[in-house]
Amino acid sequence: MSRLDTGSATLLGPGDDAAVVRAADGRVVASTDVLVEGRHFRRDWCGPADVGHRAAAANLADIAAMGATPTALLVAFCLPANLDIAWAEGLADGLTAEAALCGAAVVGGDMSSSPTLTVSVTALGDLGGREPVRRGGAQPGDLLALSGRVGYAAAGYTILSRGFRTPKILVEAYRRPVVRYAAGPEAARLGATSMIDVSDGLLQDVGHLATASLVGIDIRSDAFEVPDQMRDAATALGVDPYQWLLAGGEDHPLAATFPAGTPLPEGWTVIGSVHDGAGVTVDRKPWTGAVGWDHFR
Amino acid sequence: MSRLDTGSATLLGPGDDAAVVRAADGRVVASTDVLVEGRHFRRDWCGPADVGHRAAAANLADIAAMGATPTALLVAFCLPANLDIAWAEGLADGLTAEAALCGAAVVGGDMSSSPTLTVSVTALGDLGGREPVRRGGAQPGDLLALSGRVGYAAAGYTILSRGFRTPKILVEAYRRPVVRYAAGPEAARLGATSMIDVSDGLLQDVGHLATASLVGIDIRSDAFEVPDQMRDAATALGVDPYQWLLAGGEDHPLAATFPAGTPLPEGWTVIGSVHDGAGVTVDRKPWTGAVGWDHFR
Known part of the structure; x- marks a missing residue:
């Protein structure tokens, strides 16, 4: 995954059994989303980088919605055997570019062939010492x-x-x-x-x-x-x-x-x-x- | 995901935009693996709980291989529309049970329909203050x-x-x-x-x-x-x-x-x-x- 830049929270990026990411406040925020071709995206409507941006954004927004700052993405690609390598590279580029918008990096991943083009992303984030903002705290009058x-x-x-x-x-x-x-x-x-x-x-x-x-x-x-x-x-x-x-x-x-x-x-x-x-x-x-x-x- | 128990490192489990997991030493170890039906498993050879155990083990072992203790799993399921709900529940049960063997819990996930049965797992872990054990440190004489x-x-x-x-x-x-x-x-x-x-x-x-x-x-x-x-x-x-x-x-x-x-x-x-x-x-x-x-x- 040489196309994947690493960010400032990345202590150990791709290439070993696992990545190591800074979690400065002693907690890590984590969320997973999966995008399946034909259900979440169409290749005739979106280019590979677009799909990468969308997959990253869906996950990074979940981290932000807890009040946290995204630090890292991990990505599992399932790619049809006949998929153009340039398409896969464009996808990785889109993920990396979207992550960079909030200072995060793609730190790890996996790849498999599959009949169905699927992009599964996990985002990690840092709460910066704050409590997570949950869904259940709204009060009448807010x-x-x-x-x-x-x-x-x-x-x-x-x-x-x-x-x-x-x-x-x-x-x-x-x-x-x-x-x-x-x-x-x-x-x-x-x-x-x-x-x-x-x-x-x-x-x-x-x-x-x-x-x-x-x-x-x-x-x-x-x-x-x-x-x-x-x-x-x-x-x-x-x-x-x-x-x-x-x-x-x-x-x-x-x-x-x-x-x-x-x-x-x-x-x-x-x-x-x-x-x-x-x-x-x-x-x-x-x-x-x-x-x-x-x-x- | 009510079938998914939470472990001791889980500060906030499934149900919000993201989970919050303890990362006591200020770093988190993270790895992702994907299992695709027909490539990594066959439903006629393995029951749903077996596939869950295997998917969890493949990821948890990556965390252990860094010298870390697994703390959490996040799971993205892609399930064919005709899949028996009991099969999906068995899969979740297998993941939860394997994670529990090392004190980890399933803290989050996503689910989508897909023509191809796919299980994508991200594991998180804690280094307990130690340096990660990487692949590149072997010395002649070891x-x-x-x-x-x-x-x-x-x-x-x-x-x-x-x-x-x-x-x-x-x-x-x-x-x-x-x-x-x-x-x-x-x-x-x-x-x-x-x-x-x-x-x-x-x-x-x-x-x-x-x-x-x-x-x-x-x-x-x-x-x-x-x-x-x-x-x-x-x-x-x-x-x-x-x-x-x-x-x-x-x-x-x-x-x-x-x-x-x-x-x-x-x-x-x-x-x-x-x-x-x-x-x-x-x-x-x-x-x-x-x-x-x-x-x-």
């Missing part, structure tokens, strides 16, 4: 805030699935999510009471916060500014853009709750509030569209 | 020692591939390796200069020690006692039992080099020595049979 783009990847997915290739900003958002990894530790320092990475749609993932915290959460639709290109694409395709914003996955923004009055820095948008009750509402009413995102289903 | 069974799984594989089901001890060894995980940290405390887990055959893996250490290593064939049942099976099948002992994989014994005169406790057998030069010899001669193990090809 505000709900979002950091990062939402709805872009879902719009790109719809565009691609209808056979189009533009607008580029939406298609590229589907190919390579833009994740604000630093927002995770930032939220922890600001006193976030709960946090999750929105990978399956805002309503569904905020629903996980509500369920784990035993509260209700209301999302305000007027908190979202629908970008012009998203609105135009929605009109052209006959789609409600709020379906993308509220139920679209794979952008990996962070959704977090904070005590009311917490001054939130740039990059966070208040989109709702926590109350006694259960479940997630939009403008105090149940959402009548699809609430989640099941990849290609 | 002795080479082995801890754990060798050749058993290869014998079991040959027996199964010829359509037989006995002797049970060999077939079971293929289905569920018996790994001496504690031998890894023990070797580190004894001053091992290099170490590897023998997953691909003794000659091939000891070859990795020789290459990384820039030394030659000689294995003495009279150091091995061929067990009666292995000898009888070899005779019945027309196989040289030394082919199993020297080139058979998947038992995951640990092979380590130690300074000459190191008193080795029970469980370790001296099988050779390190000298100036390059490559691996058997009784000072090149081995003329196959040197490695490539699963099902």
